[in-house]
Amino acid sequence: MPKFPVAKFPGGVYAITPETADTEHLLMQVEAALAGGVAAVQYRDKSDDVARRHEQASELVALCRQFNVPLIVNDDLRLADLCDADGVHLGRDDSNLREARIILGRDKLVGASCYQSLELALAAQAAGADYVAFGSFFPSPTKPAAGRASLDLLRNATPLIHVPLVAIGGITLANAPQLLDAGADSLAVLSALFDAPDIRASAHDLNQLFEAEPEE
Numbered sequence: 001m002p003k004f005p006v007a008k009f010p011g012g013v014y015a016i017t018p019e020t021a022d023t024e025h026l027l028m029q030v031e032a033a034l035a036g037g038v039a040a041v042q043y044r045d046k047s048d049d050v051a052r053r054h055e056q057a058s059e060l061v062a063l064c065r066q067f068n069v070p071l072i073v074n075d076d077l078r079l080a081d082l083c084d085a086d087g088v089h090l091g092r093d094d095s096n097l098r099e100a101r102i103i104l105g106r107d108k109l110v111g112a113s114c115y116q117s118l119e120l121a122l123a124a125q126a127a128g129a130d131y132v133a134f135g136s137f138f139p140s141p142t143k144p145a146a147g148r149a150s151l152d153l154l155r156n157a158t159p160l161i162h163v164p165l166v167a168i169g170g171i172t173l174a175n176a177p178q179l180l181d182a183g184a185d186s187l188a189v190l191s192a193l194f195d196a197p198d199i200r201a202s203a204h205d206l207n208q209l210f211e212a213e214p215e216e
Helices: 023-035 050-066 077-082 097-104 118-126 151-157 176-182 199-211
Strands: 012-016 040-043 071-074 087-090 109-115 131-135 165-168 186-189
Touching: 012 165, 012 199, 023 040, 023 050, 023 199, 040 050, 050 071, 050 077, 071 077, 077 087, 077 097, 087 097, 097 109, 109 118, 118 131, 118 151, 131 151, 131 186, 151 165, 151 176, 176 186, 176 199, 186 199
Parallel strands: 012 040, 012 186, 040 071, 071 087, 087 109, 109 131, 131 165, 165 186
Antiparallel strands: none
């Protein structure tokens, strides 16, 4: 099965998976999101169940390749390498970007969480990140204590950061347009997607925001 042809991070709707021990249900959820048009998927699981995480990541890699969509592993560089994922997303306390690039190679995606810091984003860009993520922009049920990022952060980053800007944190169909207007290239979404009664429809509706014609 062919790998995702990595040239750059695709932007668009970036689906962040919910944590669950039910692998079959997880795969059904992600398949619905893929059918709805998400552009990338991040596997996020903070559990200590190494076997489960390896199984789920490997299954998701295979599923996403059926849709020609990259599967990116959150935080775990070793897991990303072992399951031949299309990339890794690193936070402040994870393996550094240069190490990830050495281990995964030039054809894989390496993303970085930059929280509310333009300085971190500039450093990540200089270290070779393929995209940078800012947040949390709105109250997030996944990370209720997360610091809040402002729309001005996106506006200020746009002329300085030349890789895609990902917005994360409490994003919904209602508040997403203001993030795109401020300069976000991608919207990382978990609850608004996977807690929706119809995941495919939710993914489709979010995806339509990127396909809308710009106003004159």
